[in-house]
Structure formats: C-alpha cells, structure tokens
Amino acid sequence: MNIEDLKPHAEDATKLLRSIAHPTRLLVLCALKDGPVSVGALQDTLGIDQVPLSQQLMKLRAEGIVEGQRRGNQIFYAIARPDILQIMQSLQEVVCGPAVAAQQKGQTHAA
Amino acid sequence: MNIEDLKPHAEDATKLLRSIAHPTRLLVLCALKDGPVSVGALQDTLGIDQVPLSQQLMKLRAEGIVEGQRRGNQIFYAIARPDILQIMQSLQEVVCGPAVAAQQKGQTHAA
C-alpha cells in the first residue's frame, strides 16, 4: 500500500467502493460468490422485493461488477470481477469480526 | 463470507465503505498507515489544499476512522481502526493490480 501507487487510481478506487457500498448490493455480491443465481432466488434468499432488487442489480451491472445471462424465463447473475471478492472478504472480517471470518475458512481454533 | 453472517451487519458495512469512499480520504488513510502524520505533512505529501484536506479529516474523525492529537502547534492524525488497513490492502490489490501489491510485500517474482 503506497501513496504514489494509489494516487493515480484513487478515483477508480473510490468509484469501485461506491459501486458496492449499499446493503442490498453487498448482500447480492455475497450471494453470488459461489456462482450464478437467478433473480428470483436472490429475492427469496435475501428477502428483498423484486423492484428494489432489480434496481440494485442494474447498478452493479452498469458498473461491470456483475453480469446477467438469460436461461429461458429467468436471468442468472454472476460476478464479473472476481477480484472484488477479496474486498468483500476483508470487509466481512472487519464488520463481522475475525472469529466469524476465520470460521468461514475452517480455522475454528476455539479461543 | 456468508449471507446470514453479513445480513445483520450490512448497514454497518455500507457505512464503513462510504466513510472511506473518497479520493482524498483513501489517500489520507494510505499516508497514515505507518503512523501519525501532521496535517501540514499530509498537505505536502498529497498535494491537497488545507481546507479540503481538513474537511475530509473531519469526516474520517467523525466516523471514528482516524483520531487527531495535538503536539504544540500541529495536530498529528493517526488511524484509529487498524482493521480497515486490511480493506485498503485488498482495494489496492484490485485497483493497482496484483503486481504492484505483491511488490509491496517484497515478492518481486518477475513474470
């Protein structure tokens, strides 16, 4: 992490952070981490109504974070930039605590 | 990274992301990563005018991300939540590319 390296990318980094900085969008990304999921399934899993969910999906798509693929009647969304999962992981460790994050990785060294 | 774990923290996570999602704020955090720095030094290092810099410092302080300590005439700012450096690191790897990030760690395995 170096200032001179970051300087030319500060705008991009800001844009990226803002593109995911929304409760619904974070949850969507989390839900997509293991592969494509249909809008309907996201609706059920996250408990979010169709319209607001679709609105956030549109933003994620507009930023190139996710992409949708039609399969018959449904549209399956998938993460288009796997590298952002790294940010999600760090974020979860910060907000959910190291315990939960470590548990996710299978390192349940009980304290 | 699990939906059920993240759900109750989605609002907090969003707030955290937004609190750092600004070019100046990102650069400030990067500049503080190795210890306290005075406002004047930040001004010089980042090439940002005093007023806008102070405005962003105020926001970071209001969110509890940094804290300032007076030493005589100057105020030295430091990171109050070291855990966010992890997010910064991930972010840098994403926006600056793995090459730069690895180089930072000393793993210059030329491709």
Add this chain to the structure above:
DNA sequence: TATGAATATTCAAGTTTATGAATATAGAAG
C-alpha cells in the same frame, strides 16, 4: 396471438454528499 411469470425501466420526490469561498479558532512566539 393471448396470457402469465420473471425481470427491467422510468419518474419524481427526498436525502445525502461534495465543493468552493469565506472565515474562525487555537496555540506559539514575541
């Protein structure tokens, strides 16, 4: 081609966030 299920889009508030200009405050030094 009509119908139903799944998903997307538009629009209009309302709210937050960013930016620049002007200025205020706090402490050091004389």
Add this chain to the structure above:
DNA sequence: CTTCTATATTCATAAACTTGAATATTCATA
C-alpha cells in the same frame, strides 16, 4: 496582547444517491 502559523468551521450551491410507485418488457406456453 498582538501577530503568525497551523488547523477547523460554516455556509451555500450543486451533484449524486435512494426509494417508492407505476408500468414496461421479455420469454414461455398454450
């Protein structure tokens, strides 16, 4: 107590983001 340096604050405007309501589109199937 005045002056200088360092830093903070206020304010107004502009821009971006969020949300809900209403509705449109797309495809499958009959």
